[in-house]
Amino acid sequence: MSGSGRSNLVVAQSGGPTAVINNSLCGVIEQAKASSDIDRVYGARYGINGVLGNDFLDLTEESPETIAKLRTTPGSALGSCRRKVVEEDYENIIKVFKQRNVGYFIYIGGNDSMDTANVLYNMIRERNLDLRIIGIPKTIDNDLMYTDHCPGYGSAARYYAISLKEVGLDIETLPTPVSIFETMGRHTGWLAASTALAKESEEDAPHLIYVPERPFEFDRFKEDVRRVHDALGWVVVAVSEGLKTAAGEPVSISRNQANVDNFGHGLPGDVGSVLANTVTESLGMRARSEKPGLCGRSSIAHVSDTDREEAYRLGTMSIQHIVNGLSGYMMGLKRERESPYQCSIEQVDLGKVANIEKSLPDHFIGADSNWITRDFKAYARPLVGGKLPDYVRLLRR
């Protein structure tokens, strides 16, 4: 690789997709194709599996029109994986990169991917190899440290804010008394919290929000639901799929061994359904649940323009930095200004960010553990992009 002048670039996507993850990919490809330091642009098929299996797409050959369309395509266009990279894998990764004359590696992913990138980076440094690595964060969960927020979060948050508002109008005008709206978020409440953006007045949905940062108490939940129902006649509750009891038990957990991911994380079951049944059985009220699931991270109609542009910019900037010699960093976002909102790009040591989860801070969670504060709304509002829809109300005028 060294001494040859131009070398090749590999880009890979890892973990769960976001609605804008292909914007980062698009930025990487467009900027890399324009760079005189980079020869071929290879996309690893299905994340690190593609590297290990020497299974690449030559993206240099794709038309600009195809690459541009990535900006409005959900899923991970290169394919993704959740493979836990083990020690012998790293040797093979380096072997494949040498064979292919790869001098640059861009890894778009979350916690686990930044860990992989960091281990690889340390090996490269020890062996003094001419291979540079940059990580681009993505996760709807928004749980990476040392970045103001994660690309992908703003669009999922916009999805949840708008969808919760719409479900609220549906429930309010047709009194099925209770809806439990389940958001993604296995360990943190960033996504459940985003539904708070739907609420403008006291009567608006959501009336209650429960996040995994606080132990979930069934009795307290039932009291909360009854109280809101007595006051309004209808209740919309937002819950994170990752809710746990004080004993650390998931409020609902998939029963089967098959439903454990490759990192050994247990997968949550249907919390919304469990809690709707709790309401029906204990309070005798009709209750239903909504679980948009993957729709929440793949809806192009709900993409945040801010999120889309940031994801794209991290892609282009990662190439500018890597050809200038940067390696071993994740491209973080730093909030420079609140109004008008502005973020700059910040270099974060891969070693710092790997395998740490950022939870909702205390000042974002209401004192009663069933509500989200104004501080959170001020933080999240610019991330969800343009104006939220303004619906009319005849009943409450």
Added chain:
Amino acid sequence: MSGSGRSNLVVAQSGGPTAVINNSLCGVIEQAKASSDIDRVYGARYGINGVLGNDFLDLTEESPETIAKLRTTPGSALGSCRRKVVEEDYENIIKVFKQRNVGYFIYIGGNDSMDTANVLYNMIRERNLDLRIIGIPKTIDNDLMYTDHCPGYGSAARYYAISLKEVGLDIETLPTPVSIFETMGRHTGWLAASTALAKESEEDAPHLIYVPERPFEFDRFKEDVRRVHDALGWVVVAVSEGLKTAAGEPVSISRNQANVDNFGHGLPGDVGSVLANTVTESLGMRARSEKPGLCGRSSIAHVSDTDREEAYRLGTMSIQHIVNGLSGYMMGLKRERESPYQCSIEQVDLGKVANIEKSLPDHFIGADSNWITRDFKAYARPLVGGKLPDYVRLLRR
């Protein structure tokens, strides 16, 4: 009422909302305010409950801007209900209408509402009262007879087609092997069938679609999932919430008495969740489920332009007809032309349409009972409106 010249109009909404039900309401209000035959325009709050409780909004007083905003507002803006109207109620309805000098009644609703309107119409005719009634159909379920389709269906179908396509891209690129995508539709498969519009090639999601018109067989389902998984490595299955076994048992039914609606209909439980567990337990594959629930009938971002315009036009036309003397009819839609698609408005006897359900015809369901035919797609395509999003694929080029 008679002899006074101008009399008042009551409009009410009933049953579950659609994403465009307020377009019909908007058309009714705008046209009624413009009519010299109509004095005040009253909206009954919460459906027939508002009539019985003499609880009305005076919509004549609302600004044109507010009324226009109804076109992009989900839910039933007047409030809705599922009240089963009993014999003594009808006397009270007539009493309230007399007190308020109501000469015109527009009822926007589904099966049950058309039944209510029909009973009322027969009483009026027997007593020779000067009160006219027209029904405007609405239901995402698309299960009313004597109309080509129901306003509200096209938007829900567009929602499901786009969402299923997006979930398919997510699942395909990150192989969680199986997703069960649950649509609404308690008794008929029109909504589950609409996901077929997402599929352009054999490999595209959805790979399997199950509708309540065919008995659901667990063993057959497991074989189907395994077969697709062996071929592709991933499977997206669309299921209707109303799936039943050959014995007529719901595949999943909410256990509780509280979850029975006021017409005595049992409410389905979480079919997607039940079938995802079946896949995990029986086939040992990771499986998840998506249940957008009420999001499917309230997402303004997914409204079909065709559906929106038809819903609005039924509203305006109902006023034109009722002031011209029409009564006792539902405003149906008749397909006049396929290409370019065109529908005219057809008058349907309320007595004909009440309480009958339209199922998917046999030629819309594949011979294996796990697929939807081209005939259905040809029928449904114009209803979902403008172009469906065209996503790019790198992996399968």
